[in-house]
Amino acid sequence: MEVINTIAALKSLLGPIKLAGQKIALVPTMGALHKGHVSLIEAARSEADIVVCSIFVNPTQFTDPKDLERYPRPLEHDMAMLSASGCNVVFMPSVKEMYPVPEHWHIDLGPAEFLLEGEFRKGHYQGVTQIVKKLFDAVGPDLAFFGQKDYQQVLMIENMVAYFDLPVKIVTCPIIREEDGLAMSSRNIHLNPEDRKHAVVLCQSLEYIKGYFEKAENQYSKDKLHLLEEAAKRMIQQTPGVALDYFVIADGKTLMPPTADHGSGLVVLVAAKVGETRLIDNMILS
Structure with a gap:
């Protein structure tokens, strides 16, 4: 395993590999790795000849x-x-290597940029797509692997790839969970034992919705969805130390409320502050 610190050295290393026609996969991370990240690397190894993993806490x-x-x-x-x-x-x-000079970045990521995480963390996805574009330019990957836990982030990266017409395939890998269902996250380290116990309600609320959909064979009405959302919100709001930001059932591509035509599938997404730590989670429904 080689550790590279500069773009020039990375390009020098990967150049001959590209010329040889080998596939390169990128797994972008901010470090604080867990089994979820390992699952991305394993998936990348199964589809590419060379796996590059970046560690960069992007300001x-x-x-x-x-x-x-x-x-x-x-x-x-x-x-x-x-x-x-x-x-x-x-x-x-x-x-300094990634941002050698001050720069302005703003691209059209579509209306979904301003929903959910985009509403609570304004400008967040501009920063995410800015660094991912820089990483793609540095590595020139054939494939890039991301975790489903950051569902909205993957959508924004896909929109960025389309915006620049980049020749990279985005692969989304399933959420890896702890035995009790909590989605693995680098932020979980900040949960004290009491918060850790309460945090499981996020997964439980998602399972509640998924269970209904499986029984109802994906049939739903807007009124029923509203009742389901409200019931799941109550589960979370009644849990000590958990402050809900949002809980929504949404169209899988637009993150807007579902319509009668849901060919792109549905996803349920949640964000909440557990103690002092903000967590997100989701489940794909159909």
Whole structure:
């Protein structure tokens, strides 16, 4: 496993691999790795010859400076996980390397940018797509792997790829969960034992909705969806130490309320603050 810190060195390493016609996969991360990240690397290994994993805590996507400061950076642990997972190249640039000069970035990501996470973290997805575009330019991957847990983020990255007409295939991998159902997240490290116990209600609320859809064979009405959403919200709001930001059943492509034509499928998404830690989760319904 090679560790690279500059774009020039990365291009020098990957150039001959591209010329040889080998497939390159990128797994972008901000470090603080867990089994969810490992699952992305394993999926990438199954579809590509070379797997590049980036570790970069991107400052432009943090809307709260304190959140950036608190973000965990267990580098020794991350390197051990990457080595064990079969990653070939780790790209670990400095902020100066990725942002050598001040720059303005704003692209049209579509109406979904301003919904859900976009409403609570204004500008977040501009920062996300800014750094992902930089990583794509540096690596030139054939495929890029992302986790379903950041469902809205994947949609925004797909929109960015379409905006620039980039030759990279976006692959979304399933959420990896703890035994009790909690979605694995780098932020879970901040949960104290009491918060950790309460956080499971997010997954339970999603399972409640999914259970209804399975029994009803994906048949629904707007009124029924509203009642289901309200019942799930009550589950969360009645849990101590959990402050709900949103809980919605939405169209899988637009994140807008479902219509009679839901060919793109439905997804249920939730965000809440558990103690001092903000968590997100989702489940695909159909």
